[in-house]
Amino acid sequence: MIRRRLYIEERMSRLAVWSLRTAIFAFPVTLIGAALYATETLDFRSAAYTVLAGVGVAVLALLLAFAGFVVIWNEGLKGLGRVIGAAALALLLITPTATLAALAVGLKTLPDVTSDTEDPPEFVTLGTVRSRASTGLAYPGGKLADDQLDIYPGIKPITFDAPPDEIFRVLMNMVTRHKWLVVDSVPPRGERDGRIEAVARSLPFGLRDDMVIRVRRTPTGSIVDMRSVARSGNRDFGSNARRIDQLFDELADQQGRPRRQ
Numbered sequence: 001m002i003r004r005r006l007y008i009e010e011r012m013s014r015l016a017v018w019s020l021r022t023a024i025f026a027f028p029v030t031l032i033g034a035a036l037y038a039t040e041t042l043d044f045r046s047a048a049y050t051v052l053a054g055v056g057v058a059v060l061a062l063l064l065a066f067a068g069f070v071v072i073w074n075e076g077l078k079g080l081g082r083v084i085g086a087a088a089l090a091l092l093l094i095t096p097t098a099t100l101a102a103l104a105v106g107l108k109t110l111p112d113v114t115s116d117t118e119d120p121p122e123f124v125t126l127g128t129v130r131s132r133a134s135t136g137l138a139y140p141g142g143k144l145a146d147d148q149l150d151i152y153p154g155i156k157p158i159t160f161d162a163p164p165d166e167i168f169r170v171l172m173n174m175v176t177r178h179k180w181l182v183v184d185s186v187p188p189r190g191e192r193d194g195r196i197e198a199v200a201r202s203l204p205f206g207l208r209d210d211m212v213i214r215v216r217r218t219p220t221g222s223i224v225d226m227r228s229v230a231r232s233g234n235r236d237f238g239s240n241a242r243r244i245d246q247l248f249d250e251l252a253d254q255q256g257r258p259r260r261q
Contacts, residue, residue, distance in 0.1 A: 015068030016079025019086035023061035030054030030093055055097050062090035110148055113240040114227035115157050115248075117145035121214035121227045125184035126197045137210070137229060152241045158248045160255055161221040164188035168215045170254055171196060171224070174247060180211065188215050200228075200243065207231065209240060213247075224251065 033050025065086040072080055114120040120139045127137050148155070160167055168187050171194075175182060180198040188194035194215035199208055208231040216223050226247060228240035 011077050013068050013072050013075075013077040013079035013083075015064055015071055016077075016082040016086070019061050019064035019068050020082040020089075022057060022064055023086040023089035026054050026057035026061055026093055027089065028054075029057060051097075055093055058090040058093040061086050062094065065090065109238050110144065110151065110240065111230040112139065112144060112227070113148060113152065113155060113229075113244060114139065115155050115225045115244060117141065117148060121195070121212045121225050123197060123210065123212050123227075123229075124195065126199070126210050126212070139227075155241060155244055157223050157225050158252065159218065159221065159223045162255060164194055164215045164217045164222045167222045167224060167251075167255075168194040168196075170251065171213055171215065171247075174250055174254075175213075178247075188217060191217065193217075199231075207239075209243065211243070224248070 030051050031054075033047045033054060036047055036050065065083045068079060068083045068086075071077060072083065123137045165188055172182075172185060175196060175198055178200070180200045182196065182198045184195070184197040186192075186195045196211075196213040198211050198213075200211060201208060209228050210231055211226065211228045214225045216225070226244045228243050230240060
């Protein structure tokens with residue numbers, strides 16, 4: 001007599017299958033948004049919406065994975081590996097976004113920071129090459145200037161005894177060392193101000209900030225002003241103020257004297 005073995009096929013959890021499919025779909029949606037912004041195909045707002053859509057899909061995948069785990073635990077279905085994989089992929093997308101959102105809550109930031117709120121350095125060339133979707137470069141003053149004086153009281157013009165052309169050369173070397181993209185540079189001549197216009201990428205999203213540095217002659221030497229403006233949105237995660245502070249500190253150290261304000 002031949003004994004037959006009885007095989008009971010375990011059913012696959014459909015929630016496990018769809019949770020993994022949803023998590024996999026969330027990845028290209030998120031990456032496409034980031035890639036389109038990096039290549040300047042989309043402005044920041046549109047790219048942010050695309051990325052957030054991908055994160056929203058990832059949240060759905062995480063919920064499906066949790067529901068699938070409950071069903072697998074209760075009914076003994078197959079698909080635990082898919083549930084774990086879906087949850088891991090979803091968390092990989094959700095965690096960075098949630099962390100940045102938490103850090104941004106209550107963070108005091110300004111989209112436009114300048115060392116001189118009464119006579120800010122003016123953009124000349126960058127105003128003609130930026131996309132129409134970018135924020136304006138006209139300094140609004142008023143409440144923005146008051147907010148800056150309250151949040152960043154230490155950002156003020158910096159003065160030196162050295163002549164403007166010497167300070168300008170030092171600044172050009174510093175801008176190059178920081179790998180900022182120089183769009184235009186006009187050296188000081190006579191009573192003409194020196195001007196450097198450049199673009200930098202800031203953390204955490206690689207957002208573009210537009211900068212202009214002004215070198216002006218004074219009776220005793222030179223005075224340097226700098227302005228940094230977030231190209232997209234009204235949040236800069238403090239990058240504009242940090243950039244000005246860093247450059248002014250480096251310039252003061254290079255000149256071998258404390259930063260005078």
